Amino acid sequence: MDKRLTETLRHVAEFYDARKVGDVGPLGFRRSTDLMTLLKCLNRLIPEGVVRPGETRFLDLGCADGRVNVFLSYLVRISAGIELDEWTLDEYGSLKFELENELNQSGLPAPPANIYLFHGDSMDDRTHRQVLDETHTSLEAFDLFYTYLVMHDEFARLIQRHAKPGAVFMVYGLKKIMPAYDGLRLLDQLSPMEGILALYVKE
Numbered sequence: 001m002d003k004r005l006t007e008t009l010r011h012v013a014e015f016y017d018a019r020k021v022g023d024v025g026p027l028g029f030r031r032s033t034d035l036m037t038l039l040k041c042l043n044r045l046i047p048e049g050v051v052r053p054g055e056t057r058f059l060d061l062g063c064a065d066g067r068v069n070v071f072l073s074y075l076v077r078i079s080a081g082i083e084l085d086e087w088t089l090d091e092y093g094s095l096k097f098e099l100e101n102e103l104n105q106s107g108l109p110a111p112p113a114n115i116y117l118f119h120g121d122s123m124d125d126r127t128h129r130q131v132l133d134e135t136h137t138s139l140e141a142f143d144l145f146y147t148y149l150v151m152h153d154e155f156a157r158l159i160q161r162h163a164k165p166g167a168v169f170m171v172y173g174l175k176k177i178m179p180a181y182d183g184l185r186l187l188d189q190l191s192p193m194e195g196i197l198a199l200y201v202k203e
């Protein structure tokens with residue numbers, strides 16, 4: 001990654017990491033990924049070909065305020081996300097607006113126009129059709145899937161059923177014990193990356 005991109009991603013990470021949700025209190029189900037940690041993971045995700053700049057089609061299966069989507073938008077071709085709770089997804093716009101102002105003041109680029117967020121259930125065919133209609137990308141065409149622990153067993157089954165061989169499922173929030181999923185192989189040389197991110201490949 002060039003210097004300007006790294007600087008931009010660091011700014012985005014600092015912005016969202018200062019506004020984490022769910023670490024304490026009743027909103028634990030929508031805990032936020034630490035984007036500074038994800039930034040460190042990119043040092044391996046890119047050379048390993050898991051994130052292919054300008055090519056990868058990314059889908060966060062429970063995207064909340066879309067922070068992982070905004071972060072990865074600079075690197076991927078399509079940055080899509082699905083969120084069950086409308087009020088959570090509603091936070092995306094105002095946060096992005098605030099972030100863009102900050103980036104602008106620092107002379108850094110705004111996120112590209114490749115972010116598509118959807119209100120719905122990631123397990124629901126109707127949501128998949130909506131994603132397909134708007135992004136021209138079916139579940140079979142996505143390269144990289146993501147969850148922060150939420151519904152990981154169910155999402156693994158969805159990926160096992162619908163994703164193409166070679167698609168990667170990243171599960172954030174794991175520690176030493178990494179679950180096994182039918183039809184998905186743990187990339188054990190890479191996992192847990194930064195002690196928290198497990199990677200599985202669809203066989």
Ligand SMILES: C[S@@+](CC[C@H](N)C(=O)[O-])C[C@H]1O[C@@H](n2cnc3c(N)ncnc32)[C@H](O)[C@@H]1O
Nearest residue numbers: 029030031032033062063064083084121122148
């Ligand atoms: C722990 S948060 C993670 C948010 C974001 N991906 C991140 O890492 O910062 C998980 C989110 O998944 C959402 N969620 C749970 N089940 C879902 C489903 N079946 N479809 C879509 N979203 C779901 C929750 O509402 C919650 O906002």
